[in-house]
Structure formats: C-alpha cells, structure tokens
Amino acid sequence: MGADMDKVFKALAAPERRLLLDRLRASNGQSLSEVCAHLDMTRQAVTKHLKTLEDASLVVCIWQGREKLHYLNPVPIHEIGERWIGKYERGRLRALGELKKKLEEENNGRIEQG
Amino acid sequence: MAELNKAESKFVYVTYIRTTAEKLWRALMEPEFTRQYWADTTQECDWKAGSVWRLLKPDASVADSGEVVEIEPHKRLVLKWQNHMFPEMTAEGFSRLTYEIEDKGDSLKLTVTHEMDKKDSKLIGAVSNGWPHILSSLKSLLETGESLEETRHWPKGM
Numbered sequence: 001m002g003a004d005m006d007k008v009f010k011a012l013a014a015p016e017r018r019l020l021l022d023r024l025r026a027s028n029g030q031s032l033s034e035v036c037a038h039l040d041m042t043r044q045a046v047t048k049h050l051k052t053l054e055d056a057s058l059v060v061c062i063w064q065g066r067e068k069l070h071y072l073n074p075v076p077i078h079e080i081g082e083r084w085i086g087k088y089e090r091g092r093l094r095a096l097g098e099l100k101k102k103l104e105e106e107n108n109g110r111i112e113q114g
Numbered sequence: 115m116a117e118l119n120k121a122e123s124k125f126v127y128v129t130y131i132r133t134t135a136e137k138l139w140r141a142l143m144e145p146e147f148t149r150q151y152w153a154d155t156t157q158e159c160d161w162k163a164g165s166v167w168r169l170l171k172p173d174a175s176v177a178d179s180g181e182v183v184e185i186e187p188h189k190r191l192v193l194k195w196q197n198h199m200f201p202e203m204t205a206e207g208f209s210r211l212t213y214e215i216e217d218k219g220d221s222l223k224l225t226v227t228h229e230m231d232k233k234d235s236k237l238i239g240a241v242s243n244g245w246p247h248i249l250s251s252l253k254s255l256l257e258t259g260e261s262l263e264e265t266r267h268w269p270k271g272m
Contacts, residue, residue: 004130028124028125028126029122029124029126057128057129057130060126060127060128060225062126062227071124071125071126073126073127073128074127074246075127075128075129075245075246075249075250077246078246078247078249078250079129079250079253082250082254082262090264
C-alpha cells in the first residue's frame with residue numbers, strides 16, 4: 001500500500017491535477033477534448049497530468065468505441081481518509097466540517113449583502 | 115458542463131486487492147463476507163446467467179433486485195439492478211452493475227462499474243456515496259481480515 005499511496009499523494013500535490021479531478025467530478029466520463037475545453041492548459045500538459053492521475057488510479061480510462069473516456073475514481077482518496085480518521089472521530093469531524101461550511105456561507109452572504 | 119450531453123450516468127471504481135481471484139469472487143457473493151463489508155446485506159442468487167438476483171436488507175426485505183446478465187467465474191459478473199427502496203429510483207428501471215477482476219501480478223485489480231442509460235440518474239447518484247466505502251472495506255477485509263466498522267451495519271433510518 002505504501003508505494004501506491006505515494007503515487008496518490010504525489011498526484012494530488014499539483015493544483016492542475018486537482019482541477020482536472022474537479023472537472024471529472026462535475027461531469028464524469030469525459031474524452032481528452034472535453035477535459036481540455038475551457039482549460040488554460042495545453043493538450044500535452046493535460047495528457048501528462050491525466051497519465052499521472054491514471055498511474056495513481058485516481059482516474060480510470062474506459063474505451064468507448066474509438067474514444068477514451070476519463071472517470072474519477074474516488075476509492076484511493078477514501079482509503080486515505082480511512083487510514084487516518086478513526087471511527088470515533090468521524091462524527092465529530094463531520095460536525096466540524098458542517099459548522100465551517102455554515103459559518104463561511106453566512107460570511108459570504110453578509111459580504112454580498114453589504 | 116453544458117457542452118456534455120451524455121444520455122447516461124456512470125461511475126467507475128477501481129481498487130487493487132492483494133488476494134486470490136477465488137477468494138475475491140467468494141467475497142463478492144457469499145453472505146458470510148458481504149455481511150461484513152456491505153452493510154449487513156445478503157445476496158440471494160444461484161449465480162447463473164438469467165437467474166434472479168436480490169439484495170436483502172438485514173430484516174430480509176428486498177433493497178434491490180435484478181438478474182444475472184453475464185457470469186464468468188473469477189473474472190466478470192454483470193447484473194441488472196433495480197432499486198426497491200425509493201419510488202423515484204424504482205421508476206428509473208434497471209441499472210447495470212459490472213464487476214471485473216484482472217490479475218496484476220502482486221494484486222488483483224477490481225473494477226466496479228455502475229451505470230444507467232439515463233442522464234442524472236438518482237440511483238447512480240445515490241450509490242456513488244456508498245461504493246467507495248464498500249470497496250475500501252472489502253479490500254480491508256481481504257487484506258487484513260477485518261472490514262471497516264462503518265460498513266458492518268445497515269445505515270440507521272434507511
């Protein structure tokens with residue numbers, strides 16, 4: 001698991017690659033052209049980043065006819081969570097997450113109104 | 115993203131598990147395993163192409179049901195899958211679940227695909243929250259002998 005996890009952390013350690021994962025999360029199963037659309041990155045750069053994500057198993061490719069479609073695989077990220085989050089911490093962390101989200105929403109609302 | 119107008123909903127999950135194909139295959143089907151990593155559920159099926167398949171909750175009521183479409187022991191299983199717990203999901207009809215096992219030398223690659231020929235399927239959206247938990251737990255069970263605590267019980271209120 002050690003070597004696999006290194007790959008996952010390295011793959012996640014670049015904002016460009018996290019952006020690609022966000023894109024796939026918003027719309028799963030995209031071709032290379034679809035991933036590249038509206039991105040400020042060259043096709044070559046996107047191809048390279050997708051390869052790193054694929055090696056870390058964060059992206060899974062499936063051929064559909066002649067098109068290679070890219071899917072986000074959330075399992076490795078889930079495994080990272082499981083590795084360091086204890087069963088008793090889960091509920092409290094979720095509550096903290098909710099609180100942060102709520103407070104930040106309230107703040108944003110106030111700024112927009114002001 | 116508006117430029118994408120796919121008439122399907124599909125999620126793909128991959129996990130690498132250090133075990134044998136025989137053991138993984140049993141773990142995907144037999145209740146003594148599924149109860150531990152898949153929320154205390156049991157599958158009712160004789161595992162032949164065309165057979166009825168049912169996923170039973172701990173109280174023995176049917177959560178989902180369908181049919182075995184393809185089965186190739188230790189390699190590939192395809193199920194037709196319809197939900198019975200939520201009317202809006204039942205109305206969507208059948209989804210398709212595929213398990214594929216590939217030998218990658220020191221581990222097995224398990225690919226789970228859950229898809230439906232329908233845009234923004236509620237069923238596919240709902241199960242997408244569950245599969246990563248279930249698969250991480252299955253991996254943990256086979257590699258360490260212990261499933262993850264959170265997946266051993268049917269979720270409260272469901």
